[in-house]
Amino acid sequence: MLKFQIMSSLVILVCITFGICIFTVSSQNQSTVTQSTSNHYVRVQLLGINDFHGQLNKYRRVSESMAGGAEYLAAYLKKYKQENPNTLLVHAGDMVGGSPPISSQFQDEPTIQFLNLLQVDVGTPGNHELDEGVAEMKRLIFGGFHERTGYFKGANTSYISANIIDKKTGESLLPPYVIKEIDGIKIGFIGVVTTETNMYVTHVNRKEVDITDEVSAINRTVKQLKEKGIKAIVVLAHISAKSNQSGTNPQEALVEMAPKIDDEVDVIFAGHSHHYANTVVDDKLIVQAYSYGEAFSQVNMEIDRNTNDIVSKKAKIIVTSHNQIEPDKNTVTFLKKLKEKMGNQFNQIIGFIPQEISRRQDVNGESPFAKMIADSERKAMGTEIAFVHQGEMRGSLQRGNLTLEDLYTQMPFGHSITKLILTGAQIKLALEQQWRKDQVNNMLQTVGLTYRWDPNAPIGSRIIMLKDSKGQNLQPDREYEVAVSNYLASGGDNFSAFEEGRIVETGPQVVTAFLHYIEQKYPMK
Structure with a gap:
């Protein structure tokens, strides 16, 4: 050249x-x-x-x-x-x-x-x-x-x-x-x-x-x-x-x-x-x-x-x-x-969204859409805790009638839900893996947990408080039931901590669980 x-x-x-x-x-x-x-x-x-x-x-x-x-x-x-x-x-x-x-x-x-x-x-x-x-x-x-x-x-x-x-x-x-x-x-x-x-x-x-x-x-x-x-x-x-x-x-x-x-x-x-x-x-x-x-x-x-x-x-x-x-x-x-080959099934209206459910994360890494998916996973699997990675959704859900095509467009990956048994120490490790050297932070969305972190602490040692939904500290050796996608369960997005868990049950697709959640929470008008 x-x-x-x-x-x-x-x-x-x-x-x-x-x-x-x-x-x-x-x-x-x-x-x-x-x-x-x-x-x-x-x-x-x-x-x-x-x-x-x-x-x-x-x-x-x-x-x-x-x-x-x-x-x-x-x-x-x-x-x-x-x-x-x-x-x-x-x-x-x-x-x-x-x-x-x-x-x-x-x-x-x-x-x-x-x-x-x-x-x-x-x-x-x-x-x-x-x-x-x-x-x-x-x-x-x-x-x-x-x-x-x-x-x-x-x-x-x-x-x-x-x-x-x-x-x-x-x-x-x-x-x-x-x-x-x-x-x-x-x-x-x-x-x-x-x-x-x-x-x-x-x-x-x-x-x-x-x-x-x-x-x-x-x-x-x-x-x-x-x-x-x-x-x-x-x-x-x-x-x-x-x-x-x-x-x-x-x-x-x-x-x-x-x-x-x-x-x-x-x-x-x-x-x-x-x-x-x-x-x-x-x-x-x-x-x-x-x-x-x-x-x-x-x-x-x-x-x-x-x-x-x-x-x-x-x-x-x-x-x-x-x-x-x-x-x-x-x-x-x-x-x-x-479109003729696909038929009309995806035109079905499954609910009415009163206001946008945003995929976007706030300054703390919280995403309303991802939180709702995590809640739907927890309910589908009957667990205390659920995690969702930000890549599970491609976009936000807009206000108005929600069709099946809308839902599958924003949740296209076909992941299924997995029930894992994780120790408190393994859960903490998964949360620590949200921060990576030389990489953009990859924040997980959680339900059933509250935690605080120190952004100035070394990567791998940032979680300073971790409690369950009852306000009790997670015990490192105690086992907890956790719902995640099969993608996370297999270490997707480099969350290797989930691979250490013990799989006890495989549930429906993530999008199916969320569909039932929407039908109950936001029924058609």
Whole structure:
């Protein structure tokens, strides 16, 4: 990769000598040749999406306009592809997982079908692609049989990942890279997923693979591409990034990694954190387009035909505003067939919510929605204590009639409730694990307990008071019945303390217990 300073000097020298080219400087300090360059440079457009999560029929308000939905995302992508024949469509993971019923009820096959309709060229798995295990992820990619849905043909997209390692072979589970040729230029794409996958995906569902260091995997694969003469390299990274709209104040994990990544990498598509990112760090362009199809990334590159180097790159994050485009007709037809297949069962009204039940946490980490889920789990299992992790819900419940689809959209994971026997010491350990070194705090929602903590105490020693619902101190050696999801019971979100418990009973799905709770607490008017 040629640095901007060198290229600027060369372009200025050519301009002075031959008087044939004019250039402008973009907001990323990249020179963009704008005249008499058609023979020397190839203009390539990359369109990227991330964290779609099967949101085929869901819309959200972004910047005073409704956005999202498969039919609008498809319309925008088709429009932009038509404007430049040298276009590749890519994604940075979490296309499935945490999906609403229109996708989740069919094992997320509809979302893969939608990606096939879009003709996505290259993608990489996110952590949620592993939610149901390695075999199910591979079935969605390569095709195969499922007892609920029958045979599925799989994805047309080239899936890559350099740091999901098969434990049996020691090799990448998927190809670490793919090379795409466009207008005579070869572009290398590398895929990686965040090592946080080791925290968010249960041991059972990732027991066949290791998720290894992202930077090492990228640099190792860059070396392989360079040995093949590839100099235009793009990374699809399901790793968090964030910036201001102006590109200033870049933050999060990928930003910290960027200076350690080989300088032959010019462009990185981010994901995982659902934030906006359009910034340059260490001369690497980093983009992330929110989530749920609310926006997409447009990256325009110019590649030198003689050197095969990317000599300029700039990006826009484009919101899929409904008032700017007509929905794609083919996708509208596709969605209509899916809704007919799903039937009317999810239109059922199950209760009336008098005011918003918020997922958001207050300054103490308390979430009203999560508290209610914990209470419903405790009642369903007849326990004194219940815990809920914040990731159990995807959003808040809005005021008004609550449908089954609303509920399954905000509680999509299908976790079941488990009754555990835990000692007081094990419960205290679980609470201590809410604070992690070099990680964002991950506060549990609890019922049947009260506790205080010292934020200035060392991590692992912050709980200073812990009482049961009767106001009695929890005894370290006494055993207590506790309700948690099977996800937490298996150590999900790195709450390993729950794995030490003794399972005595498995109950209904978390969403089913909450449904009964809502029907009793907020019956239909």
